[in-house]
Amino acid sequence: MSLTSKTIGVFDSGFGGLTVLHALLAAHNPVSRYAFIGDSARLPYGSKSRRTIARYAVESARYLVEQQNAGFLVIACNTASALALDAIEQSVSVPVLGVITPGAAAAHAATKTGDVLVIATDATVQSHAYATACSALGLRALEKACPLLVPLVEEGWTDHPVTSEVINIYLAELLAQAATLGMKPDTLLLGCTHYPLIRPLIEKAVPAGIRVIDSAEATAAAVAARFQNRKSTDPTELRFFATDSVEKFERLGSRFLGQPTGPVTLVDLDG
Amino acid sequence: MSLTSKTIGVFDSGFGGLTVLHALLAAHNPVSRYAFIGDSARLPYGSKSRRTIARYAVESARYLVEQQNAGFLVIACNTASALALDAIEQSVSVPVLGVITPGAAAAHAATKTGDVLVIATDATVQSHAYATACSALGLRALEKACPLLVPLVEEGWTDHPVTSEVINIYLAELLAQAATLGMKPDTLLLGCTHYPLIRPLIEKAVPAGIRVIDSAEATAAAVAARFQNRKSTDPTELRFFATDSVEKFERLGSRFLGQPTGPVTLVDLDG
Numbered sequence: 001m002s003l004t005s006k007t008i009g010v011f012d013s014g015f016g017g018l019t020v021l022h023a024l025l026a027a028h029n030p031v032s033r034y035a036f037i038g039d040s041a042r043l044p045y046g047s048k049s050r051r052t053i054a055r056y057a058v059e060s061a062r063y064l065v066e067q068q069n070a071g072f073l074v075i076a077c078n079t080a081s082a083l084a085l086d087a088i089e090q091s092v093s094v095p096v097l098g099v100i101t102p103g104a105a106a107a108h109a110a111t112k113t114g115d116v117l118v119i120a121t122d123a124t125v126q127s128h129a130y131a132t133a134c135s136a137l138g139l140r141a142l143e144k145a146c147p148l149l150v151p152l153v154e155e156g157w158t159d160h161p162v163t164s165e166v167i168n169i170y171l172a173e174l175l176a177q178a179a180t181l182g183m184k185p186d187t188l189l190l191g192c193t194h195y196p197l198i199r200p201l202i203e204k205a206v207p208a209g210i211r212v213i214d215s216a217e218a219t220a221a222a223v224a225a226r227f228q229n230r231k232s233t234d235p236t237e238l239r240f241f242a243t244d245s246v247e248k249f250e251r252l253g254s255r256f257l258g259q260p261t262g263p264v265t266l267v268d269l270d271g
Numbered sequence: 272m273s274l275t276s277k278t279i280g281v282f283d284s285g286f287g288g289l290t291v292l293h294a295l296l297a298a299h300n301p302v303s304r305y306a307f308i309g310d311s312a313r314l315p316y317g318s319k320s321r322r323t324i325a326r327y328a329v330e331s332a333r334y335l336v337e338q339q340n341a342g343f344l345v346i347a348c349n350t351a352s353a354l355a356l357d358a359i360e361q362s363v364s365v366p367v368l369g370v371i372t373p374g375a376a377a378a379h380a381a382t383k384t385g386d387v388l389v390i391a392t393d394a395t396v397q398s399h400a401y402a403t404a405c406s407a408l409g410l411r412a413l414e415k416a417c418p419l420l421v422p423l424v425e426e427g428w429t430d431h432p433v434t435s436e437v438i439n440i441y442l443a444e445l446l447a448q449a450a451t452l453g454m455k456p457d458t459l460l461l462g463c464t465h466y467p468l469i470r471p472l473i474e475k476a477v478p479a480g481i482r483v484i485d486s487a488e489a490t491a492a493a494v495a496a497r498f499q500n501r502k503s504t505d506p507t508e509l510r511f512f513a514t515d516s517v518e519k520f521e522r523l524g525s526r527f528l529g530q531p532t533g534p535v536t537l538v539d540l541d542g
Contacts, residue, residue, distance in 0.1 A: 041323045042313055047425075049516040052312045151422040154318075162436055169433070245320040270541050 006071025007033040007239075008223070009064030009094075011057065014043035015249065016150070016193035017076030018256035020099065023220030024074070025236065030227050032234040035068040036076075037267065038253075041244035044150065045079040046121030046192075053080060053123065054087040059269045060243075061088045061096070068239065070094060074223060078120055078191050078215065082129035099193070102222035103215030104133035104141075107189045110213050111139060115183040117174055117210070118143040120191030121150065130191050140183060143191070144174040153194045154252070163198060167205045175207070190214045197256065240264040277342025278304040278510075279494070280335030280365075282328065285314035286520065287421070287464035288347030289527035291370065294491030295345065296507065301498050303505040306339040307347075308538065309524075312515035315421065316350040317392030317463075324351060324394065325358040330540045331514075332359045332367070339510065341365060345494060349374075349391055349462050349486065353400035370464070373493035374486030375404035375412075378460045381484050382410060386454040388445055388481070389414040391462030392421065401462055411454060414462070415445040424465045425523070434469060438476045446478070461485045468527065511535040 008031045010021050021036055037060050039045075045053045057080040064070040073096045075081045075088060081098030089096050107116045116139050118130040125145040134141035149170075152163045178185050188210050190196065196216050203212050238261070242249040246264035253261040279302045281292050292307055308331050310316075316324045328351040335341040344367045346352045346359060352369030360367045378387045387410050389401040396416040405412035420441075423434045449456050459481050461467065467487050474483050509532070513520040517535040524532040 041319060043318070047314075047519075048312060049519075052515050147426050148419075148422055148428075151419050155418050157419075162433060162440070165433055165436075244323050248318075 006031065007035050007069055008072050008074060009061075009068060009070025010034060010036045010074045010076050011039075011060045011064060011080070012036075012077040012193065013039050013045040013056070013080065015040070015253050015256045018253055018261075019193045019196045019216040020074060020076035020219055022256070022258045023216045024223060027220040027224035028227075028229040028231040029224055030230040030232045031072070032232040033237045035064055035070055035239045035241065037064055037241040038243070038249060039269065040242045040249060044121070045077065046123045046147070046150065048123065050083045050127070054084040057084040058087050058091045061092050063241070063267060063269060065092045065094055073097070074219065075099065076193055076216070076219070078124045078193060082124045082127040097219065097222060099215040099219045100129045100133050102218040103189055103191060103213075104130060104137055104139070105222070106213050106215070106218035107134060107141070107187050108137040108139060110211055111187040113184040113186045114139050115178070115185040116141045116187045116189055117178060117185045118189045118191045119146045119149075119170065119174070119195070121145060122147050124191055130189065142174065142178050142181065142183060142185070144170060144177075146170045149198065150192065150194045153197050156255075158197045159201070164201050164205065167198070167201055171205050186210055188212050238262065241267045243267055243269055277302065278306050278340055279343050279345060280332075280339060280341025281305060281307045281345045281347050282310075282331045282335060282351070283307075283348040283464065284310050284316040284327070284351065286311070286524050286527045289524055289532075290464045290467045290487040291345060291347035291490055293527070293529045294487045295494060298491040298495035299498075299502040300495055301501040301503045302343070303503040304508045306335055306341055306510045306512065308335055308512040309514070309520060310540065311513045311520060315392070316348065317394045317418070317421065319394065321354045321398070325355040328355040329358050329362045332363050334512070334538065334540060336363045336365055344368070345490065346370065347464055347487070347490070349395045349464060353395045353398040368490065368493060370486040370490045371400045371404050373489040374460055374462060375401060375408055375410070376493070377484050377486070377489035378405060378412070378458050379408040379410060381482055382458040384455040384457045385410050386449070386456040387412045387458045387460055388449060388456045389460045389462045390417045390420075390441065390445070390466070392416060393418050395462055401460065413445065413449050413452065413454060413456070415441060415448075417441045420469065421463065421465045424468050427526075429468045430472070435472050435476065438469070438472055442476050457481055459483050509533065512538045514538055514540050
């Protein structure tokens with residue numbers, strides 16, 4: 001299969017995965033066509049069960065492959081990567097990459113002590129997908145759910161004292177727990193695609209000696225490596241789809257993508 | 272139709288509507304059987320479009336009437352009451368009561384100046400359902416979306432300084448806007464079923480001379496008035512249904528209901 005003639009399909013439950021698309025556009029890929037779907041009618045996935053998340057994610061994955069001719073899928077959603085990657089792989093015939101494995105690999109490359117902290121949504125943490133992936137690489141990972149960070153980002157409080165205060169509270173709890181376990185963490189992995197937007201606040205909040213890394217960037221780097229960092233010279237073609245309010249997607253999506261999305265097409269997956 | 276032999280069906284997108292059920296149980300109703308469904312697989316409705324909300328809400332309403340023999344429906348969800356009440360009324364043959372009209376009526380009874388403030392979710396505010404209902408009663412209402420309050424309640428920070436700070440920020444913005452409009456508000460209406468859990472913090476945050484009232488209580492009072500405040504002497508029978516994780520519903524639901532829910536049954540509405 002010639003991937004350069006294909007589309008990379010990118011899936012998220014909402015807008016957060018646009019930070020992964022942003023990183024993909026900045027990386028060296030031979031693919032110039034991207035189709036992004038946000039299942040915004042059913043977001044957030046972070047508080048839902050594995051069964052429900054898998055059913056929803058498979059519908060979006062199939063849409064990208066069957067309707068948008070995607071030859072490669074990036075699951076730009078930590079919750080779906082943690083809970084539904086197997087179900088997605090079984091439902092489509094193209095390669096599928098989630099954000100967990102690249103995130104864990106980046107943590108492995110970054111850490112010297114082998115002790116890694118992970119912050120993510122409730123469902124991602126409950127799945128222990130990062131701890132499992134880190135453990136497979138010989139790392140110890142301590143995970144913490146931070147359910148208020150996504151709403152704070154979506155409220156637009158990405159440079160707000162309340163957000164810094166919430167980050168401080170979550171990190172203090174996480175560091176205290178790490179200390180009781182005798183861990184010496186030197187790496188904090190951002191395990192949610194919303195978090196890159198508050199990365200500057202998180203960088204300020206972590207103690208000296210802890211490096212912040214990000215699954216969105218790590219995933220884009222993994223895709224680029226898979227394509228041997230060859231860069232397409234064709235003009236980039238972006239197509240956006242959402243299962244709910246395209247107006248909201250167009251309005252909020254630009255914050256995550258770092259550029260205007262342009263027109264978004266409404267898709268009905270369960271109608 | 273003898274309502275006393277029937278079940279009152281109560282619907283919400285999640286757990287918040289349990290505050291309405293709590294108020295219904297405390298009020299004088301001749302009905303002793305209640306069936307509550309939380310469409311937790313698709314929550315929150317507050318950020319979704321009218322079309323999507325109506326489709327989801329109708330499925331739950333039909334379930335309560337057709338599968339649970341409900342003879343009266345309470346839409347214990349501000350967003351669904353604001354955006355889907357017509358659609359629900361058209362889809363079932365039993366009386367339907369939302370939370371908006373009773374909330375506006377309670378504001379009308381409480382205010383002396385005729386100027387009312389309303390806090391609610393994004394979708395409820397964008398629908399202007401409270402402003403419309405208040406206007407029909409001769410009141411001026413100013414509405415404000417407070418999207419962080421639901422996640423703060425669901426995080427369990429119902430008595431937390433961050434929650435007080437967020438409430439202060441939202442109220443300051445709302446009061447400043449009211450002042451520029453020349454309003455003299457004396458009533459703050461809680462237009463979201465999650466807010467009763469942080470009512471003590473809200474009471475502390477409002478200036479003297481502003482009374483806090485609550486749509487959940489107002490709705491329960493309206494139901495009781497409809498039944499002429501006759502009280503059933505039969506033992507209360509409660510049945511709970513959710514479209515996602517019943518474990519989570521059982522764990523979190525008790526906080527909203529004020530008592531344990533007991534076993535919750537999983538229901539598949541879109542499978």
